[in-house]
Amino acid sequence: MSVSTKTGTFPILKKAGFLNLLRIWISIAAFTSLSFAGPEEIEKILQQPENKIDVGEACLVLSKDAYPDIDIKQCLFVFDNMTKGVEEIIAYSKDKMSLPDKRIGAMNTFLFRPGPWNAIGRGKNMVFKYDDEHVDKLLPQSFFLPYMLFEHKGTCATMPTLWYILADRLKWPVNAVRGPMHVWVRYRGIKEGNIETTSNCGYIPDSQYCKDFRIGKKAVQNGIYLAPLTRKNFISTLLVNNAYYSTNVLRDTGRAIRYLKIAVKYDAKNMEALSGLGILIKDNSLIRKALSLGLTDHKYSDEFYEKRKKQLDNEKEQP
Secondary structure, eight states, rough: EEOHHHHEEOOOSSSGGGGGGGGGGGGGGGGSSSSOOOHHHHHHHHHHHHGOOOOOHHHHHHTTOOOOOOOOOEEEHHHHHHHHHHHHHHHHOOOOHHHHHHHHHHHHHHSSSSSGGEETTTTEEEEEEGGGGGSSSSSSSGGGGHHHHHHEEEEEEHHHHHHHHHHHTTSEEEEEEEEEEEEEEEETTTTTOOEEETTEEOOOHHHHHHHHHTOOOOHHHTTSSSSSEEEHHHHHHHHHHHHHHHHHHOHHHHHHHHHHHHHHHHHOOOHHHHHHHHTTTOHHHHHHHHHHHTOOOOOOOHHHHHHHHHHHHHHHHHH
C-alpha cells in the first residue's frame, strides 16, 4: 500500500511509533506568559545577517500579535521534530527518483497525507488542509502560523510558510515567492519548481500565476512578483499581514505604520507594504510609485475560479 504524492509514492511505514514525537503538538497550548510582539522585536531579527535568520522563529514572533501567549521555544522544538519526520520518510523511501522530487514528495506526504508519520494518537493525524470554511472571509488570526498548527487549517499565507520553514531548516535550496497577496514555494534548480501548497502541492508555472493573478509584464520585469525572496524579503512580505491585523483587530494604526515602514526598509520591492503605508499616512506619492512599478490588485481570474470550483467538487466526491 502506498500514499500518492506530487512526485511519486512512498510506502506506508509499518514502524507506526517512530513519529510519536509529534504528540508534542498537543502540549503546545502550554502557553507562557502574555507577551505581545512589536515592530522593534521583528526589526532586531531583520538586522541580523541573512544566513543567521531563523525563519521559523521570525514567523512565530510575528504571530504574537494574534497569539501573544504562544510558546516560541516549544514551537521551534516542534519544527525540528517535523523536519526529522520528513527525513525519516526520505530514508524509508525506495522510489528511484531524483533527490529534489523525493524531498518534495516526502514533505507533501508528511504535511498533507495521513499516515504513521503524522499520527498523534487515538486514531488521529496532524493533516493540514486549506481553510475552505472561511474562504470567502478569512479569519484575521488565520494569517498566522499558530492557527494552522492548532486548527489544522491553512491559508495562502500559512501553508507555504510552514512548508518553507521546514525546508529551510533542512537546508534545501528553496525560496518563498510572492504574488499579489499570495505566497508559494520554489525549489531551485529544477524545471517544475513552483510548489502551490494550497492546491495539493501541484506544480504551477510562472505563466499560469500571471494569468490567475493578472500579473503584468512590468511587475515581473521590476521583480515585484515571481522573483525568489530572501529570508528578509519573505519576512517583509508577512509584515503586511501584521499591519492589517494591527489596523483592523488591534485598532492600532501607529503600530501598523511601524510594521509597514520596516517592511519597505528591508524590501524595497514590497509594493503591498509601500501602498499600504501610503494609505495610512495619506501620502499618495507612495501609492502612485507602487502602481507605477506594477502593484496588482488581489483579484483572481475567471479561469482560476473555474479551476478552484472543480477542485472543490472533486474533493467532495472523494470518500
